Amino acid sequence: MIRIFVVIGLLMLCLLPGTSPxxxxxxxxxxxxxxxxxxxxxxxxxxxxxxxxxMDLTGDGKQDAVIDGQDLSCSSSHTLFCGGTGGCRLFLMAGGTVTEEMSKGWTLARLGQMPVVLLQVHGSECGGTNLRRCVKALVWSDGAFRAAGDQTGRPKKQT
Structure with missing residues (x-):
């Protein structure tokens, strides 16, 4: 009987807003x-x-989700999620959108109350080669991830 209440309690906890993506x-x-x-x-x-x-990618206090290609593998293609000098695929899910980026590493930082996704990207995005250090910063604004220098204000792939 106690087990039933524990299971019900855990299920209810999972349904609380902001507890899971x-x-x-x-x-x-x-x-x-x-x-x-x-x-x-x-x-x-x-x-x-x-x-x-x-994690909260938008600053609204709700949990969003990130899928890191570094932790994915395909038995028939070792470079499907990570390969070459561009890094690994990274999927950011927030506000009903999925944004895909390439990254050699990433972290979530805060600038005051604003969450900022920092991506280590290929040096060509900073006018050099792969050896050039380069970082891209993404912030959530007006329903999309935005970065300085994006003409449309949106990353390459967003659905």
């Missing part, structure tokens, strides 16, 4: 990358522990 966008992204992997010689996707992270 919306499963919908995470499930959609995972399904998409699983299909990408399977399309290459029937590859099998492995999602390592920690690949999906919950």
């Amino acid at each position: 919306a499963a919908g966008p995470v499930d959609t992204v995972i399904a998409g990358i699983r299909a990408e992997c399977a399309a290459i010689d029937n590859g099998v996707l492995t999602v390592e522990t920690g690949a999906v992270r919950s």
Whole structure:
């Protein structure tokens, strides 16, 4: 009987606003990358522990989600999620959108109350080669991630 109450309590906790990212966008992204992997010689996707992270990317106090390609692998393509000098694919899910970036490393910082996603990117984004150090900063504003220098104010891929 106690077990039932514990299970019910845990389920209710999961339904509280701000306690976990919306499963919908995470499930959609995972399904998409699983299909990408399977399309290459029937590859099998492995999602390592920690690949999906919950954090507030927008500053609204609600949990958003990040999927880091560094923690994904495809049995038939070792470079599907990380490869070359551009780093790994990174999926940012917030406000009903999914934004994909390439990154050699990333962190979530705060500038006052504003969350800022810092990406270490390929040196070509700063006018050099891969050896040039370069960082891109993304902030959530008006329903999208935005970075200085983006003509439209939106990253390359956003759905």
